[in-house]
Amino acid sequence: MTQADASPSPAPAPIQVEDVTLGYGQNIIVEHLSFSVTPGEIVVIAGGSGCGKSTVLMAVIGLLPPRQGRILVHGVDLARAGEKELARVRRSFGVLFQSGALLGSMTLAENVALPLADAAHLDRRTLDLLVRLKLALVDLDGFQDYLPAEMSGGMNKRAALARALALDPSILFFDEPSAGLDPVTSAELDRLILRLNQAQGTTMLIVTHELDSIYAIAHRVVLLDKAAKGIIAVGDPHRLRDDSRDPRVQEFFHRRPRD
Amino acid sequence: MLHRRHRDGYQISLQGPPGGAQTLRLSGRLNLQAMGHLLAQFKRVLEPTPPASLTVELSGVQYLDSGGALALNLLSEQAAQRQVPLKLEGLGPQGQQMLALVRPDRLAPPMPPPTPRPGNFIENLGVGALRLLDDLVEVVAFVGSLARALALVARRPSVLRWRDVELYMERVGVDGLPIVALISFLLGLIMAFMSAIQLKHFGANIYVADLVAVAMVRELGPIMTAVLVAGRSGSAFAAEIGTMVVNQEVDALKVMGFDITVFLAMPKIVAALLMVPLLILFSDLLAIVGGMIIGVTYLDLTVYSYVQHTLGALSVGAITSGALKGVVFAFLIGGIGCQRGLAVAGGAEGVGRATTSAVVAGMFLIVVADSIFAIVQYYL
Ligand SMILES: Nc1ncnc2c1ncn2[C@@H]1O[C@H](COP(=O)(O)OP(=O)(O)OP(=O)(O)O)[C@@H](O)[C@H]1O
Ligand SMILES: [Mg+2]
Numbered sequence: 001m002t003q004a005d006a007s008p009s010p011a012p013a014p015i016q017v018e019d020v021t022l023g024y025g026q027n028i029i030v031e032h033l034s035f036s037v038t039p040g041e042i043v044v045i046a047g048g049s050g051c052g053k054s055t056v057l058m059a060v061i062g063l064l065p066p067r068q069g070r071i072l073v074h075g076v077d078l079a080r081a082g083e084k085e086l087a088r089v090r091r092s093f094g095v096l097f098q099s100g101a102l103l104g105s106m107t108l109a110e111n112v113a114l115p116l117a118d119a120a121h122l123d124r125r126t127l128d129l130l131v132r133l134k135l136a137l138v139d140l141d142g143f144q145d146y147l148p149a150e151m152s153g154g155m156n157k158r159a160a161l162a163r164a165l166a167l168d169p170s171i172l173f174f175d176e177p178s179a180g181l182d183p184v185t186s187a188e189l190d191r192l193i194l195r196l197n198q199a200q201g202t203t204m205l206i207v208t209h210e211l212d213s214i215y216a217i218a219h220r221v222v223l224l225d226k227a228a229k230g231i232i233a234v235g236d237p238h239r240l241r242d243d244s245r246d247p248r249v250q251e252f253f254h255r256r257p258r259d
Numbered sequence: 260m261l262h263r264r265h266r267d268g269y270q271i272s273l274q275g276p277p278g279g280a281q282t283l284r285l286s287g288r289l290n291l292q293a294m295g296h297l298l299a300q301f302k303r304v305l306e307p308t309p310p311a312s313l314t315v316e317l318s319g320v321q322y323l324d325s326g327g328a329l330a331l332n333l334l335s336e337q338a339a340q341r342q343v344p345l346k347l348e349g350l351g352p353q354g355q356q357m358l359a360l361v362r363p364d365r366l367a368p369p370m371p372p373p374t375p376r377p378g379n380f381i382e383n384l385g386v387g388a389l390r391l392l393d394d395l396v397e398v399v400a401f402v403g404s405l406a407r408a409l410a411l412v413a414r415r416p417s418v419l420r421w422r423d424v425e426l427y428m429e430r431v432g433v434d435g436l437p438i439v440a441l442i443s444f445l446l447g448l449i450m451a452f453m454s455a456i457q458l459k460h461f462g463a464n465i466y467v468a469d470l471v472a473v474a475m476v477r478e479l480g481p482i483m484t485a486v487l488v489a490g491r492s493g494s495a496f497a498a499e500i501g502t503m504v505v506n507q508e509v510d511a512l513k514v515m516g517f518d519i520t521v522f523l524a525m526p527k528i529v530a531a532l533l534m535v536p537l538l539i540l541f542s543d544l545l546a547i548v549g550g551m552i553i554g555v556t557y558l559d560l561t562v563y564s565y566v567q568h569t570l571g572a573l574s575v576g577a578i579t580s581g582a583l584k585g586v587v588f589a590f591l592i593g594g595i596g597c598q599r600g601l602a603v604a605g606g607a608e609g610v611g612r613a614t615t616s617a618v619v620a621g622m623f624l625i626v627v628a629d630s631i632f633a634i635v636q637y638y639l
Contacts, residue, residue, distance in 0.1 A: 104606025120291045133361045142367040149605040168324035199356035
C-alpha cells in the first residue's frame with residue numbers, strides 16, 4: 001500500500017501560495033503571503049478573529065481571485081485555469097464552509113449523495129449504503145432522512161463534513177470545523193481528521209483557533225495577524241509555543257490578551 | 260476464468276478450480292469510480308458456483324478509497340452469507356484503516372424525521388387542508404397584531420422607525436413609478452384605440468375621453484397599480500422578512516424585546532399606505548394622456564375638447580374613492596407580504612415559496628376587495 005496518488009517523481013506541493021495579496025474593494029486584508037502544504041500534511045491557519053483566515057481559505061479554493069501573486073492547487077492556478085481544468089481540480093478537493101452550507105431543500109442523504117451520484121456509477125442501493133457510511137463517519141448514521149432545518153447547528157456542521165468527504169478528496173479544506181461542537185464531539189472530529197489523514201494520506205488545510213485542536217492535529221501552524229496583514233509565524237505548534245520570542249505568538253498560544 | 264483490466268486502472272484475475280479453493284488477485288487503483296464495475300466482478304466470483312474458499316490477494320493495490328474498501332467489505336459480507344471462508348491478504352495498515360472506516364454492519368437503523376414527508380394523494384390532501392387552516396389562523400392572528408400595532412403607532416408615532424418608512428416609500432413609490440406610469444400610459448392608449456374603432460361608427464368620437472377617464476379612475480387605475488405593487492413590493496417584503504427569519508435575525512430582534520410587527524412590518528405597510536394612492540393618481544393621469552394622444556392623432560379631437568370632456572366625466576368623489584381603494588389595497592398587499600415572510604419555515608426554498616404566495620394571495624385579495632367595493636358602490 002502506498003499513499004493516495006503517490007507518483008514516482010517527488011510529488012509537487014498540493015498547495016502553493018506565492019506572494020499573494022488579498023482584499024475586498026478598498027480593503028487589503030493580507031499582503032505578500034507565501035506558504036505551501038506538502039502531500040499528506042495537516043496545516044492549520046490560525047489567528048485572531050477577523051485577521052483574514054477565511055479570506056485566505058476562499059482564495060485557496062479559488063473563490064476569491066488574488067490581487068497579486070498566484071495560488072497553485074495540484075499545480076493549477078485556479079484564478080487562470082479554464083472551466084474544464086477547474087472542474088477537474090475541484091473534484092479532487094472537499095470543502096467544509098464555516099456555515100456548513102448544506103442545501104436546505106434536500107435531506108442529509110441527498111446532500112451527501114450530491115457529489116457522489118455524478119462520480120460513481122452505482123445502483124441506488126449501493127449508493128445509499130455509501131452515503132449512510134459517510135454519515136456514520138461523522139456519527140450521523142440514522143439521520144439520513146432529516147432535513148438540515150430539523151437538526152442542530154453542530155449536526156449540520158458534521159453533515160456538511162460528510163458531504164465534503166463524499167469523494168475521498170485528496171485535499172480537504174475546513175473552515176472552523178469545531179465551531180459549534182461540544183468538546184467531546186470536537187475531540188472526536190480531531191480523531192477523525194487524523195484517521196483520514198493516516199488512512200488516505202489526505203492533505204488538509206484547516207482554519208481554526210481552538211488551541212486543543214491545533215496541538216492535536218497540526219503538523220504546522222500558519223499564524224496570521226491583523227495588524228501585520230500577513231504571517232507572523234510558521235511551524236510546529238508546540239515548538240512555536242515553547243521557543244518563539246515574538247510576543248504576538250506568545251499571546252496567541254497562552255491566550256493572553258494584549259494590554 | 261476472470262482476467263480483466265478496468266479503464267479506471269485496476270486489474271483483477273481469478274485463479275483456482277471452479278468450486279474449489281480460489282485466489283482473487285486485485286491490483287492498481289480500487290476507487291469510487293471503479294466500484295460499480297468491481298461489485299459486478301465480485302458477483303461473478305461467488306455466482307453461480309461459489310468457491311470452497313476464497314483468498315483475496317491485495318498486495319498489488321496502490322490506492323484504496325472508501326468506494327474500493329466498501330466493495331471489499333461487501334464481498335466479505337456476501338461470502339459469509341454463502342458460507343465461503345474468505346481471507347484478505349497483503350493489505351497494509353493504511354488499507355486496514357480504510358476498511359474499518361466503511362463497515363456496513365455497524366450502521367444504525369434510520370430514524371423517522373420529525374416532520375411528515377409527502378405521502379400519497381389522500382394524505383397530501385389532508386396535510387394540505389390542515390396547513391391551509393393553520394395559515395388562516397396565522398393570518399387572522401397577524402391581522403390582530405397589525406391592528407394593535409397601528410393603534411400603538413397612532414398613539415405614539417415615535418415608536419415607528421420613520422427612516423425605514425422613508426426608505427420603503429422610496430422603494431414602493433419612487434422606484435415603482437416608472438413601470439406604473441409606462442403600463443398605465445400604454446393601457447390608456449390601447450383603451451382609447453379599441454373604443455375608437457367602435458365609437459367612430461356612431462360619430463361619437465368624443466366619448467373616448469369619457470370612457471378612458473371613467474374606466475381608469477374608477478376601476479383599472481387602482482387595480483393595475485395594486486397588481487404591479489403586489490408583484491414588485493409585496494414579493495420584496497416577503498423575501499426580505501423571510502430571509503431574516505431563516506438567518507435567525509427575527510429571533511434576535513424578538514429576544515432584544517422588539518415588537519416584530521412594529522419593527523419590521525409597520526414601516527413597510529405605512530409606506531405602502533402612503534404611496535399606493537399617489538401611484539394610482541399618476542396612473543390615472545398617464546392613462547388619460549395616453550388616451551388623449553389617440554384622440555388627437557387618430558380621432559381629430561382637439562386637446563381642449565378632450566380635456567373638457569375628461570373633466571366633465573370625472574368628479575372629485577370618483578377620484579378620491581379610487582385613491583381610497585388604493586389605501587385598502589396597500590394594506591392588503593403590505594400585510595400579506597409581511598405575514599408570508601414571517602411565516603417562512605425551512606431555508607431558502609421556504610423564502611421562495613413565501614414570495615410566490617405573497618404575490619398570488621395579494622392579487623387574490625385585491626380582486627376580492629374590489630368586488631366588495633363594486634357591490635357597496637352599487638347600493639350607495
Ligand atoms: N465579503 C466581504 N466583503 C468585504 N470585507 C470582508 C468580506 N469578508 C470578510 N471581510 C473582511 O475581511 C476581514 C477578514 O475576514 P475573515 O472572514 O477572513 O476573518 P477570519 O479570520 O475568518 O475571522 P473569524 O475567525 O471571525 O471567522 C474582516 O476584517 C472582514 O471585515
Ligand atoms: Mg472565518
